[in-house]
Amino acid sequence: MKNFRFISVLFLLLLAACHQSRFAATNKVYKKQVKAFSRLIKAYPLRDSAGVAWSREWVGTTNLSLRKPNYVIIHHTAQNSCEQTLKTFTLPRTQVSAHYVICRDGTVYHMLNDMLRAHHAGVGKWGNITDMNSMSIGIELDNNGNEPFAEAQIQSLLVLLSRLKKTFQIPQSNFIGHLDWAPGRKTDPGRFFP
Numbered sequence: 001m002k003n004f005r006f007i008s009v010l011f012l013l014l015l016a017a018c019h020q021s022r023f024a025a026t027n028k029v030y031k032k033q034v035k036a037f038s039r040l041i042k043a044y045p046l047r048d049s050a051g052v053a054w055s056r057e058w059v060g061t062t063n064l065s066l067r068k069p070n071y072v073i074i075h076h077t078a079q080n081s082c083e084q085t086l087k088t089f090t091l092p093r094t095q096v097s098a099h100y101v102i103c104r105d106g107t108v109y110h111m112l113n114d115m116l117r118a119h120h121a122g123v124g125k126w127g128n129i130t131d132m133n134s135m136s137i138g139i140e141l142d143n144n145g146n147e148p149f150a151e152a153q154i155q156s157l158l159v160l161l162s163r164l165k166k167t168f169q170i171p172q173s174n175f176i177g178h179l180d181w182a183p184g185r186k187t188d189p190g191r192f193f194p
């Protein structure tokens with residue numbers, strides 16, 4: 001009996017180890033990037049800009065916070081599965097990503113902190129904004145563009161949208177589709193989007 005219990009525990013531990021290791025390498029890359037960003041933020045005062053009359057004394061303000069996203073861009077992945085998209089977003093050579101990926105069964109993957117910049121909007125224009133990635137949250141819905149969206153997926157999207165709206169006080173009119181940002185170049189979330 002004791003032996004059986006030991007083997008069971010060992011099996012569970014092994015299972016946990018296997019589960020953890022699936023994206024271990026790319027998660028490590030993420031953490032390394034975040035560490036580099038925090039070093040960059042800490043590296044004040046910056047005095048390397050030529051021609052600027054910096055004061056000799058550095059005065060850091062006591063009143064600061066992180067910049068917040070003010071837009072949400074909704075996409076469809078134009079791929080055939082969440083697995084495929086997770087792979088695409090963890091390959092450095094693709095250079096594309098989104099804050100959230102919502103699978104057909106409603107599962108949500110949060111791939112980077114909302115305060116960080118994802119690479120999802122690309123070239124486009126909305127009003128006078130030319131760098132949407134710097135001020136938006138990107139949400140990708142697992143959908144190939146030629147099929148209806150799953151009910152569970154839309155439910156998760158609605159929960160997420162209301163959460164983002166509340167957390168960052170984003171105006172309703174700043175929730176837009178990728179096609180609004182880049183008409184002609186993009187069509188997502190597409191004609192099946194409810």
Ligand SMILES: [Zn+2]
Pocket residue numbers: 074075076120178186188
């Ligand atoms: Zn898109």
